[in-house]
Amino acid sequence: MPLQDPAREHRELREEIDAAVGRVVDSGDFVLGEHVERLEERLADRVGVRHAVGVACGTDALTLTLRALGIGEGDEVITSPFTFFATVEAILHVGARPVFADIRPETCNLDPEAVAAAVTDDSAALIPVHLYGQMADMRSLRAIADRAGLALVEDAAQALGAAQRVPEREGWTRAGELGDAGCFSFFPTKNLGSWGEGGMVVTDDRVLADRVRRLRSHGEAGRGRHVEVGWNSRLHELQAAVLDAKLEKxxxxxxxxxxxxxxxxxxxxxxxxxxxxxxxxxxxxxxxxxxxxxxxxxxxxxxxxxxxxxxxxxxxxxxxxxxxxxxxxxxxxxxxxxxxxxxxxxxxxxxxxxxxxxxxxxxxxxxx
Ligand SMILES: Cc1ncc(COP(=O)(O)O)c(C=O)c1O
Missing domain, CATH: 3.90.1150.10 (Aspartate Aminotransferase, domain 1)
Structure with a gap:
């Protein structure tokens, strides 16, 4: 009896996935084509934000977002000590210093009081992790981030589809919606899992989205013109086709x-x-x-x-x-x-x- 069973999911959608994969293979278009673009649009829509950028994995979604926000050496980034190591890796990859705040025992998510106590003059960003599929207390964390002038980046790798009632907002507020950016993972066992690796950054901020888009493709601003050092971190067309088929479900x-x-x-x-x-x-x-x-x-x-x-x-x-x-x-x-x-x-x-x-x-x- 497995903990998760991605193979069974695929059996439920075999025809749709086979057809989508066939379309990619027939097109010969494997890099940032129509499937990535379509998935970006659909995911942004689902989360309730304007922009989404497909990247190679959830870790890169976090790393590229932090870099795009200008976070680096000399900056502190507050997060939970009780998360997958990738959250912290992203902070270390951009040269910033991870600062931890303890969790609430009931939910294992960041304790806003502990976060408030961890803020210093060097704090630049706050990364709540929506652990196991349940959102951290975003209303309190948004307020702390606003008061201290911190960027708020949601690690929503485990929480696609999770939501929260926020008194000032109508209806549900979705994971990835209230932060300055939200980062998702499409690791095969996630709620929306690819056939390997994949990730997505969602945001309402066009400038931020454009910079993540540039960073995922070697910092290239126009053909052959590299304005900064980026990554090779694109979501693959085949993965996007699989994810797009699975998104229906x-x-x-x-x-x-x-x-x-x-x-x-x-x-x-x-x-x-x-x-x-x-x-x-x-x-x-x-x-x-x-x-x-x-x-x-x-x-x-x-x-x-x-x-x-x-x-x-x-x-x-x-x-x-x-x-x-x-x-x-x-x-x-x-x-x-x-x-x-x-x-x-x-x-x-x-x-x-x-x-x-x-x-x-x-x-x-x-x-x-
Ligand atoms: C909380 C958390 N953050 C980040 C990641 C990194 O995602 P990925 O494995 O797609 O790089 C994961 C995935 O395992 C995760 O669970």
Whole structure:
């Protein structure tokens, strides 16, 4: 029983994906063609912003955004210590200094009070991470960023389709909508997964979008004229074609993830020692991961392993204690909530094509 199963997703859409891939192959147009452009338009529309720029992966989406915002040496960028290392890599790649703020224990997302306390004269940007598919408290974080004059970049790699009620705004505010930019990943196991790698930057800011567009293609401003040092970081046409076909299903697939999560939530009310993930009031969680907290994680994992049910720990070591950050100087006690989460979290299978009987087997195993 896998944690995620991208192959099954593809079987559900086999004909559409085959046709889309066939069109790319027949066209011979593999680099920044009509499929990338179409996906950019559709994704911007879906998030509710004006511009989207397809790049090679989610890590590059973050890195190019920071560079495009002019963030670099001497700047501090505040983020969560409890995220995938890529968030921090992006900060380090542009030469800035990562500054961490602890998380809220219920959601594992940045604690706005801790963020406010981490702001200094050198702070230049804030990167909230919408962990596991649930948005961080964007209203509070937007207010802090505005007060301190920080760029607000959403790491929405795990949260395409997630949304939040923000009192001053009508309807749902989507992941990627309230930041100065939002960054998505199309890693195969994400809610919208490619056949390899892919990423997207979304923003309302035309200047920012144009600069990311230039950075993804070697800083080229016109044919043969390179005005800055960029990257080779384009979203591939084949990936865009696959993603475009799958985008039709994203809403339905996120709905199925939520239905599985609701069933897990109900079952876990009766199971001792395994806490379901909390959803903050006003949040629409899209369960990129269904992540429980366990009193005795090793015992739970052993039971799951023995029953052939895959599980994973995202993340066993918070970023501030990863080796490349040794010189930044955070100790083991610096972020107690992140440390506790690292000891207790466990992600269990959740994916749109998971069958009810498979979910039942996971629940039975959790129940011991
Ligand atoms: C929170 C977070 N940020 C950034 C990334 C980086 O995305 P990618 O793997 O597409 O480079 C990921 C993906 O795994 C992620 O989960």
């Amino acid at each position: 994203l809403g339905e697939w996120n709905g199925r993830r939520r239905a599985h999560a609701a069933a897990y939530d109900r079952a876990l009310e009766e199971i001792d020692g395994v806490e379901p993930p909390a959803v903050r009031a006003g949040n629409r969680h899209v369960y990129q991961q269904y992540t429980v907290r366990c009193r005795d994680r090793e015992a739970v994992r052993e039971r799951l392993d023995a029953a052939g049910v895959e599980s994973a720990v995202y993340y066993p070591t918070p970023c501030h204690r990863q080796e490349p950050l040794a010189s930044v100087g955070y100790g083991k006690e610096a972020f107690p909530e992140a440390e506790q989460a690292a000891r207790e979290v466990l992600s269990i299978p959740v994916f749109p094509t998971m069958r009810e009987e498979e979910r039942g087997r996971v629940i039975e195993t959790l129940d011991g």
